[in-house]
Amino acid sequence: MKLKHYSALPGFGISLGFTLFYLSLIVLIPLSTIFFKAFGLGWEHFWQAVTSARTLAALRLSFSTSLVSALINACFGLLVAWVLVRYEFPGKKLVDAFVDFPFALPTAVAGIALTALYSQNGWVGKQLYAMGIKSAFSPFGITIALVFIGLPFVVRTVEPVLQNLESEVEEAASSLGANRWQIFLKIILPTIAPALMTGSAMAFSRALGEYGSVVFIAGNMPMKTEIAPLLIMTKLEQYDYAGATAIAGVMLIVSFIMLLVLNILQAWSRQSESL
Amino acid sequence: MAGIVGSKLGMAGKAAHRPILSEPRWIRVLLTTIALGFLAFFLVLPIAMVLAQALKKGFAFYLHSLSDPDALSAIRLTLIVAAVSVPLNLLFGLAASWSITKFDFWGKKFLITLIDLPFSVSPVISGLIFVLLFGAQGVLGQWLGEHNIKIIFSVPGIILATLFVTFPFVARELIPLMQSQGNEEEYAAVTLGANGWQTFWRVTLPNIKWGLLYGVILCNARAMGEFGAVSVVSGHIRGLTNTIPLHVEILYNEYNFTAAFAVASILMLLAFVTLILKHWVEWRAEQEATQAEREAGVS
Amino acid sequence: MSIEVHQVVKKFGNFTALKGISLKIETGELLALLGPSGSGKTTLLRVIAGLEEATGGQVFFLGDDVSSRKVQDRGVGFVFQHYALFRHMTVFDNIAFGLRVRPRDLRPSEEEIAEKVHELLRLVRLDGMATRFPSQLSGGQRQRVALARALAIEPKVLLLDEPFGSLDSKVRKELRQWLRSLHDRLHMTTIFVTHDQEEALEVADRVVVMNEGRIEQMGTPDEVYHKPVNSFVYNFLGNVNLFHCRLEGGKAYIANTPVSIKTGVGPEAQKAKIYIRPHLLEISHEKKDDSFKGVVQFLNSAGAVAKVEVLSEWGEAIQVEVPQERFRILNLQKGEEIYVILKDAKLFNEDYMI
Numbered sequence: 001m002k003l004k005h006y007s008a009l010p011g012f013g014i015s016l017g018f019t020l021f022y023l024s025l026i027v028l029i030p031l032s033t034i035f036f037k038a039f040g041l042g043w044e045h046f047w048q049a050v051t052s053a054r055t056l057a058a059l060r061l062s063f064s065t066s067l068v069s070a071l072i073n074a075c076f077g078l079l080v081a082w083v084l085v086r087y088e089f090p091g092k093k094l095v096d097a098f099v100d101f102p103f104a105l106p107t108a109v110a111g112i113a114l115t116a117l118y119s120q121n122g123w124v125g126k127q128l129y130a131m132g133i134k135s136a137f138s139p140f141g142i143t144i145a146l147v148f149i150g151l152p153f154v155v156r157t158v159e160p161v162l163q164n165l166e167s168e169v170e171e172a173a174s175s176l177g178a179n180r181w182q183i184f185l186k187i188i189l190p191t192i193a194p195a196l197m198t199g200s201a202m203a204f205s206r207a208l209g210e211y212g213s214v215v216f217i218a219g220n221m222p223m224k225t226e227i228a229p230l231l232i233m234t235k236l237e238q239y240d241y242a243g244a245t246a247i248a249g250v251m252l253i254v255s256f257i258m259l260l261v262l263n264i265l266q267a268w269s270r271q272s273e274s275l
Numbered sequence: 276m277a278g279i280v281g282s283k284l285g286m287a288g289k290a291a292h293r294p295i296l297s298e299p300r301w302i303r304v305l306l307t308t309i310a311l312g313f314l315a316f317f318l319v320l321p322i323a324m325v326l327a328q329a330l331k332k333g334f335a336f337y338l339h340s341l342s343d344p345d346a347l348s349a350i351r352l353t354l355i356v357a358a359v360s361v362p363l364n365l366l367f368g369l370a371a372s373w374s375i376t377k378f379d380f381w382g383k384k385f386l387i388t389l390i391d392l393p394f395s396v397s398p399v400i401s402g403l404i405f406v407l408l409f410g411a412q413g414v415l416g417q418w419l420g421e422h423n424i425k426i427i428f429s430v431p432g433i434i435l436a437t438l439f440v441t442f443p444f445v446a447r448e449l450i451p452l453m454q455s456q457g458n459e460e461e462y463a464a465v466t467l468g469a470n471g472w473q474t475f476w477r478v479t480l481p482n483i484k485w486g487l488l489y490g491v492i493l494c495n496a497r498a499m500g501e502f503g504a505v506s507v508v509s510g511h512i513r514g515l516t517n518t519i520p521l522h523v524e525i526l527y528n529e530y531n532f533t534a535a536f537a538v539a540s541i542l543m544l545l546a547f548v549t550l551i552l553k554h555w556v557e558w559r560a561e562q563e564a565t566q567a568e569r570e571a572g573v574s
Numbered sequence: 575m576s577i578e579v580h581q582v583v584k585k586f587g588n589f590t591a592l593k594g595i596s597l598k599i600e601t602g603e604l605l606a607l608l609g610p611s612g613s614g615k616t617t618l619l620r621v622i623a624g625l626e627e628a629t630g631g632q633v634f635f636l637g638d639d640v641s642s643r644k645v646q647d648r649g650v651g652f653v654f655q656h657y658a659l660f661r662h663m664t665v666f667d668n669i670a671f672g673l674r675v676r677p678r679d680l681r682p683s684e685e686e687i688a689e690k691v692h693e694l695l696r697l698v699r700l701d702g703m704a705t706r707f708p709s710q711l712s713g714g715q716r717q718r719v720a721l722a723r724a725l726a727i728e729p730k731v732l733l734l735d736e737p738f739g740s741l742d743s744k745v746r747k748e749l750r751q752w753l754r755s756l757h758d759r760l761h762m763t764t765i766f767v768t769h770d771q772e773e774a775l776e777v778a779d780r781v782v783v784m785n786e787g788r789i790e791q792m793g794t795p796d797e798v799y800h801k802p803v804n805s806f807v808y809n810f811l812g813n814v815n816l817f818h819c820r821l822e823g824g825k826a827y828i829a830n831t832p833v834s835i836k837t838g839v840g841p842e843a844q845k846a847k848i849y850i851r852p853h854l855l856e857i858s859h860e861k862k863d864d865s866f867k868g869v870v871q872f873l874n875s876a877g878a879v880a881k882v883e884v885l886s887e888w889g890e891a892i893q894v895e896v897p898q899e900r901f902r903i904l905n906l907q908k909g910e911e912i913y914v915i916l917k918d919a920k921l922f923n924e925d926y927m928i
Contacts, residue, residue: 003378003379003380004379004380004381005379007377007378007379008462008465009377009378009458009461009462009465009471009474010465010470010471010474011373011374011377011471011475012374012377012378012380014370015370015371015373015374016370016374016378016380018366018367018370019367019370019371019374019386022367022370023367023371023386023389023390026435026438026439026442027389027390027392027393027439027442028389029408030404030405030407030408030435030439031392031396031404033404033407033408033413033414034400034403034404034407036414037407076310076313079306079309079310079313080310080313080314082306082310083306083307083310083311084310086297087297087303087306087307089307089311095311095314097550097553097554098314098318098550099314099318100550100553101318101322101546101550102318104496104500104545104546104547104549104550104553105321105500105542105543105546106499106500106501106502106519106520106542106545106546107398107500107502107503107520108500108502108520108521108523108524108539108542109325109500109520109523109539109542109543109546110321111502112325112523112527112535112536112539113321113322113324113325113536113539114321116324116328116532116536117320117321117324122324123320123324124320147317148317148321151317151318180297180298180299180302205395208397209395209396209397209398209399209400210397210398211397211398211399211502211503211506212398212502212503212506212520216527228397229397229398229399229400229503230399232399232400232403233399233506233507236403236406236507239412241406241407241412244403245403245407248399248400248403251397251400252396252400255395255396255397256395258395259388259391259392259395262395263388
């Protein structure tokens with residue numbers, strides 16, 4: 001890669017060289033094996049593996065639960081961000097620091113803890129089962145787990161934008177006669193919309209590929225509560241590399257699309273923030 | 276940068292929002308209660324559950340689970356994996372951020388996106404790719420078999436998978452930080468006769484120390500806690516290729532729930548320590564920023 | 575150390591910042607690069623320093639071609655516009671930096687370094703600030719630390735990029751005089767970049783006026799101010815009134831009023847422009863030679879001179895500066911009809927200038 005123009009600072013060659021070398025070694029070459037292997041299958045095989053009933057069920061499940069959990073996190077994440085930025089209450093700093101807990105907690109721990117909570121004998125599960133909701137080994141349980149791990153994304157993306165909102169705009173609207181709800185709907189919400197969407201997209205993206213937190217609570221019944229990542233795992237254990245690769249290929253393509261979407265959303269965010 | 280939210284280091288020094296207008300009191304109380312309730316439900320309950328389950332059979336059993344030889348070797352392996360992965364990704368983070376923020380070249384934005392890739396890949400796939408590459412049926416499988424080198428189902432495989440999933444952490448902390456700090460000080464250093472290493476070591480490094488530490492803390496937390504990717508490459512060989520998260524899974528699948536939660540509590544402790552350290556670094560960075568702002572008011 | 579810049583061209587992609595600059599700077603000279611933003615003055619400074627690489631042309635230090643030499647090896651002391659102090663180092667460590675990064679065999683001992691640093695702190699009048707951090711200093715103090723830091727490596731030439739740009743005017747004036755006296759003491763070849771013409775004229779031995787990548791004029795402050803070679807230089811170095819006039823039969827006519835400017839032009843009518851500074855116009859109640867009629871619009875007597883705006887008989891607003899004593903004698907009223915006398919006008923037209 002050539003420098004666009006001369007720099008008096010040293011170290012370009014060595015730093016970029018190492019960067020590209022390490023990137024290729026650890027990320028690019030390994031990732032490319034999926035595509036080579038998937039292409040090696042031939043279109044027929046690939047399509048077969050991807051459109052089998054079991055695969056489609058798994059993909060559908062992963063998508064729907066991720067979407068629902070992202071929406072839940074969008075609503076409550078916004079609420080939590082609002083309360084943390086605008087209101088005062090004892091222990092606020094502690095709560096704020098704590099929002100990152102799902103990030104920091106290893107997924108396996110989250111997985112077994114949530115399963116214990118929502119299983120039939122669990123503290124919460126007991127109540128839910130009594131109400132007729134099967135909270136473990138069901139899409140409901142999966143969604144709950146995904147809400148847990150996606151929680152910080154929306155909060156952390158929306159918080160800075162809320163923080164930087166100028167009170168003058170709200171004051172102006174107020175002086176023109178708008179009430180709080182109108183101000184929220186017409187002025188605040190549009191301003192934080194890019195950040196909100198970015199955070200939700202991140203939560204969605206993470207939820208799609210999530211394994212550890214979900215695999216315990218899901219029960220992993222094929223066609224019913226088998227998420228796509230687990231299906232890949234199962235196929236691997238059966239040495240069905242072709243099948244595993246095909247599904248992985250589809251998920252990777254979706255991941256890259258999400259990455260693109262996120263980049264666009266973030267560019268939109270930056271643009272609207274600088275206005 | 277897609278994938279994970281940025282740190283609060285970028286917000287250091289910004290004044291707290293002081294809204295003059297607000298909702299009526301009862302709404303504020305209601306919303307606060309709902310928000311806190313939501314957080315308590317989703318965050319506090321799992322923590323309580325882990326502790327309750329871990330100590331179900333008493334404290335003696337708890338300690339026994341932790342000092343079990345398989346548990347100990349799992350702890351050892353986790354520490355080794357972290358001790359190798361974190362420094363390597365730290366080195367990468369420094370090299371990448373230096374090349375990206377100090378120079379202008381074609382494809383820079385693309386490079387940044389590539390660095391973010393591992394964040395958007397599912398952990399299972401992160402492990403799968405190494406199986407496809409180094410596994411017995413994999414691209415290099417035959418060659419490795421001939422030379423009797425074991426990567427998959429052995430420690431090197433675990434390290435590689437961990438390197439992949441923790442790849443971006445340090446870089447994505449440093450890049451925005453170094454971009455916002457600019458290059459003026461480095462230019463000043465070279466006019467004064469400093470070479471590359473001197474400039475980096477004496478001028479750049481002190482300025483980025485908090486961002487660096489922050490990235491390392493996050494990188495380490497993920498390296499120790501990674502489950503999905505490591506699960507694929509490990510082979511789950513007790514005493515040999517199990518990290519702490521995998522050991523938890525094994526215990527759980529054997530219905531040895533109390534022991535599983537006992538070992539899991541170590542990871543939960545790690546999560547708390549990570550949160551505390553993270554918060555401390557943010558606090559220190561904020562302190563430095565506001566102090567500089569206050570003193571700049573002298574001019 | 576003398577510096578020669580020979581036909582230097584600098585392009586940034588499609589944009590040409592320097593279009594063939596040639597100049598020679600004598601040893602010990604204090605030279606100002608003056609011009610508006612985008613004139614290329616900072617680019618030229620950075621090319622001399624080695625922070626930018628010229629697209630074409632050469633730079634010579636004392637006869638040696640340094641065009642391909644790295645900035646570390648050029649021995650220049652550079653003071654950046656925003657000081658670029660090392661924020662995590664004390665004032666002492668900032669100044670000592672250049673000495674500490676020298677290769678082992680050329681590096682002075684810590685005692686020698688300490689001595690040098692304190693000597694420099696005394697020179698820039700910041701003794702006692704050695705243990706402070708840049709964030710604890712005022713703008714003017716930071717500027718002096720940046721200067722001391724650059725001087726510590728005993729450079730052959732001192733280069734300053736808009737050194738007083740971000741300071742308020744009082745501090746700026748003080749530091750200007752201080753820089754001048756420092757130069758008189760050290761006699762180091764110094765080049766500084768500024769967009770402030772007052773600063774350039776007050777401080778420098780010679781001024782280089784630049785515009786759009788080219789040198790418009792080089793000369794002493796006196797020369798560029800009183801003998802500008804073109805309208806850009808005249809316009810840039812001070813306030814100016816502009817009249818459009820007609821040249822005919824050896825005289826210039828502004829709206830049919832003959833003005834006594836020796837045009838040396840033939841009898842054919844031509845269009846030209848007259849530039850005249852506000853203080854070279856005089857106001858009188860009586861008609862005199864080389865004057866025109868006008869009506870007083872605005873009066874402002876708060877300042878070293880009084881400023882009067884006059885609406886000329888052809889409808890243009892003219893700025894006149896009147897010394898305070900004369901202003902008191904005149905006792906002007908708004909709306910009063912007066913005569914404006916041209917004392918020393920400069921005439922420029924496309925083909926030649928007087």
